[in-house]
Amino acid sequence: MRFAFTEQQLELRGAVRQVLASECTPADLRALHERPPEPAAGPALGRADPGRTSARWAVLAELGAPGLLAPEAHGGLGLDEVDLTGVLEEAGRVALPEPLGESAGLVVPALAGLLELPGAGADAGADPGKVARWLGAVAHGEAVATVGGVEVGRAGPVLTTAPLDPDAQLPDAVPCRTPRVVASDRADVALLVAPGAGGGLEVHLVEAAAARRLPTPSIDGPRRPGEWEWVPSPETRLASGGAAAVLVGSLVDRGALVAASQLLGLADRMIAMAAAYAVDRKQFGRPIGSFQAVKHLLADARVRLEFARPATYRAAESIARGRPGRAAHAAMAKALASDAADLAARVALQVHGAIGYTWECDLHLFMKHTWALSASWGDAVTQRARVLAEALAGRSG
């Protein structure tokens, strides 16, 4: 048993942290917050790279971050989820608005996994050449990928894709709508889950150009959620039947892990901001951080974060090794990380006082991203219900 990162993992994470400190500043996040939502679908970027989003993706691509999990043969780094969790924690620390979790943590392993299946995707009609092309493009950072159509409920995956005409029958050639696709306006391609024949499900790879994309206003504007209208077809279908169910199960676990990892970084950032403010800000002639009421708020947040971390790293290790407990482990990590980050946000706001309630103070940039990620891929209560169900099943044998 060795429950620690390697030197190499710490170095990679350190490099990402250093780069993001200058490449993803609060000013960049503000530029993305203040940019009005685009009225309709269009090219990924309306004007010259607001918030430096394209430049930042290029820098992350240089580090190999989007292709971290991709096999080297497909232009990736061939690393695993334990490497990725540290990188995503750093993404969280700066509230990275780009879909690194979705591209690197969800789409890349999904596509790489399909190529490894015997007779890759043949049953569903997916063209292995096409899958490999997209995998390479996403791994190299040439294409930005996102995910939609599946969320996490107490009883398992919840499918959100629905036909535009409620009486229409999926799967094929019926226009449908997938809500809450993140990075909607900057993604080049999306992995979309849709209901399949006979109550099953399907996974499709949909190019942005083939979809009508409508922005969905969000308090966490830089995350850019949107609705995709698209038409499932044999050409877009990656998997159906059992293969699709396995893929969606994996998305649910991985989604929890990538969100949890980022929430750890967000919590750490907000606690650090509040602690720094508590040292600077004076009332009654002394720093407010010298008052126990303030100390104890921050200490409680620090404690919850301290105990969310190893659980998240364990979930990464479980997914990397394909352990049988990985679903429960990912659920546990998400529950702990969501709670830790929600508490950190709440406490950081309280410690900042009225200034923290303003647009001027940077805190809101991190709070809002926390709210979005905390609610995504199963909130704490949902994930705890999944853990409980799993644990009870385990105890009854």
Next chain:
Amino acid sequence: MDLDFTPEEQAFREEARRWLEAHVPAPGSLASLDTPEGFEEHRRWERTMYDDRWSVVNWPAALGGRDASIVEWLVFAEEYYRVQAPKRVSQNGIFLLAPTLFEHGTNEQKARYLPPMASADEIWCQGWSEPDAGSDLAGIRSRARRDAGGWVLDGQKTWCSRGAFAEWCFAIFRSDPEAERHRGLTYFLVPMDAPGVTVRPIPQLDGETGFAEVFFEGVRVPDDQVLGGVGEGWRVAMSTAGSERGLNLRSPARYTEAAGRLLDRYVGRLAEGGEAAEAATALADRVARAYVDAEAYRLHTYWTASAVAEGQAVGAEASCNKIFWSETDLAIHGLALALGGTGSELLEPGPDGGSRPGEWLDGYLFALAGPIYAGTNEIQRNVVAERLLGLPRG
């Protein structure tokens, strides 16, 4: 990162499991260790473990241990709690004083004190708190005065767990009243039967004499019963406190084992249907949270153990630990009582014909002390805020 136990760790687990299953007394069959009979029954259990070298597995073989790694020590604790083995009557010695002795003791002191500690021939209590020095530990007033060939101790210690029955006490005294208050302290090892030591047992919440007040009047101790140097008492005590708050005292197995039983109790209530099932359903999220927290504590402990095994020091993070395990313990046992509903305050028949708290009420009473001893959780929050977050001292 590899969370599989090594073949050696796995073999160690299996050996421990076999031994424990063959030797452990039935759960609840010993009298409370806070009674004279129970104390001796628990001492005999420690002796049984010692005879087969299971009482202090992480100590060197020469001192009665097995040179177990820190991970193996955690594995042993998991097996120990799995069979609901008795509370460790030696815990103040083996978990708190022993690491301090290994770090600060002379070779003569280690040879003198460790073996009888391992065999439970000598059981230790802790003499730190005083009536006017609890959270403000550096405010202690008990005095150590230089005298020919040693020291003379005067003063009063209180809340000494197992103080009513223990043979020895590790205690801190003020040896230099002129020095800055953290610098004038010295750490002493004192036999409880020394002339001038008076013990007044104090019944705890459960009515048993779990701790005691100890009075020192002209108690003479030689120089070789000073641990870690004159005036070094605070530094030495903080190393003990690190053990108390951090890895050593509260094995995660205590919480994971109890959390597992909590789930069984929850399922049992669901199966009853009706009001019991509805009450249980209303508590579902809190039950899940207690279970998740116990697991988070286990993972954090293995995470810390790996860091320690690679030579990193555990600093103020130990204070995070103490807050977390004590609150998790309370949550688990409080929920178990809540699941029981009406009547959870009732006692059960004990082995001696009397009545005593059942396992959950007993566990709850024990858990209630957690946020108080080893430095209150409020003090721990100050430590976290000041040492981990850099907030100014108040």
